Amino acid sequence: MATQQEIAIFLAKEFPASPCTVDEIGPQSAVVRHKVDISALRPGGTVSGPVLMTTADLGLYAAILGEIGIVPLAVTTNLNINFLRKPAAGKDIIGVCKLIKTGRLLIIGEVSLYSEGDDRPVAHAVGTYAIPPRD
């Protein structure tokens, strides 16, 4: 297991250019945030799909690190995302992540993504991660 602080330090070191931060780590769960600025906008003035996918992937990765400790080689094997509503243009994206299976080889989790301050999800994702064999 790893704490929010340990995970934040690890991610800042491994992904120094990332616009995402880890707000909370809980039991089999994480809350992450993707800062939104003008580079994330697309036609129609909304946040792009890749920003939402990036947040979902990072959030599940953070929840996994919280559960099994700092395992840099966990890899995404599948991500399925549904885009539900147009995100607000000027609001950070918040990803609320929950692991639904923590197996020995595969970990699966789901993420609801929100524009900060609105409780209707803008997207929902489910991801699968392969975990390298542990001793």
Add this chain to the structure above:
Amino acid sequence: MATQQEIAIFLAKEFPASPCTVDEIGPQSAVVRHKVDISALRPGGTVSGPVLMTTADLGLYAAILGEIGIVPLAVTTNLNINFLRKPAAGKDIIGVCKLIKTGRLLIIGEVSLYSEGDDRPVAHAVGTYAIPPRD
């Protein structure tokens, strides 16, 4: 319908910061390229999942523009991606996109993603796009 040149101009204007380019547009198909530089790397020295997702999404969007013309408000409703192999660290990502259904309201396509120069796919994605009503 729109040509490769029209689509390249449209995307360059709409997404000026994008590292993706449109190499080819064909009947219900497109080939796109994501330039790979150091900012796309993640632990283990490979290209990140979000880079692959971005390329898949952009490639399908380009194939749709090629099919139905410049429709800036086509929106992704679902993207499912499987990560198959570790991409090569220093190679561009090539997305080969094919539409499998062009409906009035929904367009669905699939993408195989490659590290340039290797014919084994590094990822495979399927995406659904909602098309605004046309006259």
Add this chain to the structure above:
Amino acid sequence: MATQQEIAIFLAKEFPASPCTVDEIGPQSAVVRHKVDISALRPGGTVSGPVLMTTADLGLYAAILGEIGIVPLAVTTNLNINFLRKPAAGKDIIGVCKLIKTGRLLIIGEVSLYSEGDDRPVAHAVGTYAIPPRD
């Protein structure tokens, strides 16, 4: 909107051979049950994947009927399912379904599937349905 009883009558008439029943209909939600008998078993003595997929699809369909009324031509456009744990061989499968977006043209929902009496999900699915234009 339609009640549990109206939906049960509709489904029994439309799918007379179905092993699924609708236990509850709530706001944007449904609970359904797939009776498990020997024909649903596969190697290793567990419930088959198609049984779980059928339950997920039927459950989301029931939740949609509960939300928008009896609309026999709602059609599934996408279903993504993750299989999480081996179901118990002799237990009914319970699907707990929640709609996460009710749009004019598309409705999206998620389902957690359980072996009756065990609160760890055996599968999790997300489905999208296209709704015929309404007056």
Add this chain to the structure above:
Amino acid sequence: MATQQEIAIFLAKEFPASPCTVDEIGPQSAVVRHKVDISALRPGGTVSGPVLMTTADLGLYAAILGEIGIVPLAVTTNLNINFLRKPAAGKDIIGVCKLIKTGRLLIIGEVSLYSEGDDRPVAHAVGTYAIPPRD
């Protein structure tokens, strides 16, 4: 590796009630058939989604058996299916399956599903299977 005949015998023994047959096994590929009769119909007179999902799952399973031999405990971990067109009511469903990654622990494949005699796919699926450790 296993032949079409070995796989057909195995599946007939393991799933005696199955309406699916294996028409062909090739390198990393399979063609399967789901007989269509009246029990597979749903409102609107078409083949049900679960029939298509069952065919996709069985077809990928057959392609895997063809590739790695008779391994009864391969299990589906993820299936994502897009429904593309209304199947013809009285036609068998044909599933054309191709493996896109054969890893040591995970095998991933895609399936295009057709109503026999029509070359426009009625559905497209991608599935992931976990393989028990082999000696």
